[in-house]
Amino acid sequence: MEDPGVTPVLLTRADPSCNMHRFYSLELATSLFGECGVVRHRGRVGASGRSRTDWFEKPCEAEAAFSILLRAKHRRGYAP
Template identity: 35%
Template sequence: MIVHLEHIDPAKNMYRYYQLYLSPSLFNDWIIKKDWGRIGQKCRHNFREALSFSSLSEAQSALEKYIQAKTQHGYKII
């Protein structure tokens, strides 16, 4: 599962994206990979952080918390 969020505010020259990737790993756990940066930058999809969870429900709960935190800071799900 991929969640793409953006925060665009031309008045502040703000063009940001944030992506979360939820996927199973090879070792029977679940991984959330995070990627963020400026929209239009050349180097995208360089995962900046990866977190491991022992169960899918634990990973989904963490994913929901990350989404909630970003939407509270003005990001919108695309």
């Protein structure tokens, strides 16, 4: 079950002079035990990439982590 207020986000960052074309996606997920998590998926565009899930006991903690990660990626040059 997903919070309808937060939608999955796909960000990209490209710099041809450095041969860089990356993607980063964030979404909220819920486990079978009711824990909320932030799923991160990153890598080079065209590759399968890597994923990581951080679990939290409260939905508000997961939403806060989601917002912090999203702001950090925007500061580093990632855009929708």
